[in-house]
Amino acid sequence: MNVIEVTDLTKIYDSGLRKGNVIALNKVSLQIQAGEIFGLLGPNGAGKTTLFKILLGIVRATSGESTMNGLPPSNPESRAKVGYLPENHRFPNHLTGLGLLESTGRLYGIPQAELDIRFDRLLHLVDMEKWADTKIRKYSKGMAQRIGLAQALIADPDILMLDEPTDGIDPVGKVEIREILLKLRSMGKTVIVNSHLLSEVEQAADRVAILSKGQVVRMGEVSELTSRQSQFEIEAEIGDHLFELDEAMGKVRLISSDRMTVELQDEKDINYVIDQLRFKKISIRSVKPVKITLEQSFFEAVRGKQEPVI
Ligand SMILES: Nc1ncnc2c1ncn2[C@@H]1O[C@H](COP(=O)(O)OP(=O)(O)OP(=O)(O)O)[C@@H](O)[C@H]1O
Numbered sequence: 001m002n003v004i005e006v007t008d009l010t011k012i013y014d015s016g017l018r019k020g021n022v023i024a025l026n027k028v029s030l031q032i033q034a035g036e037i038f039g040l041l042g043p044n045g046a047g048k049t050t051l052f053k054i055l056l057g058i059v060r061a062t063s064g065e066s067t068m069n070g071l072p073p074s075n076p077e078s079r080a081k082v083g084y085l086p087e088n089h090r091f092p093n094h095l096t097g098l099g100l101l102e103s104t105g106r107l108y109g110i111p112q113a114e115l116d117i118r119f120d121r122l123l124h125l126v127d128m129e130k131w132a133d134t135k136i137r138k139y140s141k142g143m144a145q146r147i148g149l150a151q152a153l154i155a156d157p158d159i160l161m162l163d164e165p166t167d168g169i170d171p172v173g174k175v176e177i178r179e180i181l182l183k184l185r186s187m188g189k190t191v192i193v194n195s196h197l198l199s200e201v202e203q204a205a206d207r208v209a210i211l212s213k214g215q216v217v218r219m220g221e222v223s224e225l226t227s228r229q230s231q232f233e234i235e236a237e238i239g240d241h242l243f244e245l246d247e248a249m250g251k252v253r254l255i256s257s258d259r260m261t262v263e264l265q266d267e268k269d270i271n272y273v274i275d276q277l278r279f280k281k282i283s284i285r286s287v288k289p290v291k292i293t294l295e296q297s298f299f300e301a302v303r304g305k306q307e308p309v310i
């Protein structure tokens, strides 16, 4: 089931400056399924936050359509079961972590007895029990993001929209946040993470859409976007047999005397390559598809279109 549907969504901001209008989103279409971690990725200014804001009804689209839980942003019910962690948020510094959760819970009209149960559960989930009574001004960035996650979860949403949840956080803090995202998925929640850090999201997301200049340049499962189906790396005792190898095998590149890559027209041809190697009595240790990073995948998609910005 798709919990979010976006069709040909376009947003043109009138910048009010001489440079004219800004096309923040240009006919973006995507679907997000219930229960997945979806990464919305792209460099600064790609349009990620704009897409979140349109879905949440904060900003109006210029054209195109979007729905959450089947409802358009003009219907407040569309975001009734949605938690949101905005980018660059500033929580009131004088509050404690618990105070922040309490004031948010009251805004939602959640009864105190129910809130008390949720505080315990959420503080445990984000590992902030020890810091619940400490003022937010004393929190590190990682702690502020973790309490922000708890705040976004207070009304027990089905969908969580997190805008740059790991921005400015050290590697340990990033791992902790990633673990929380995985826990949320195991609780059946849909998590949409907005980030310019492709390598990080690569490790948690099921599917991603990569935006560049307001357009989707790549979309799919992370494993799909990071493997080159037609390229394989083969570990084998090649030695000086390379020169005897048949060109029909594909484009062969020797990396060392026991490692080579082949680029094939059709991935099924790997069987022919293996047959050829075995025919020459070359002992094979492993055959695996060549992996690339999401970042490489992104650059390949936009090659020639823009300067590297990530
Ligand atoms: N209120 C606004 N008025 C005019 N232009 C805007 C406004 N908000 C965003 N923009 C422009 O729209 C484009 C997309 O911005 P957006 O904030 O959606 O990008 P982003 O992908 O979230 O970037 P970042 O990674 O920096 O958060 C940018 O060129 C930005 O300058």
Ligand SMILES: [Mg+2]
Pocket: 048, 049, 050, 087, 163
């Ligand atoms: Mg943004």
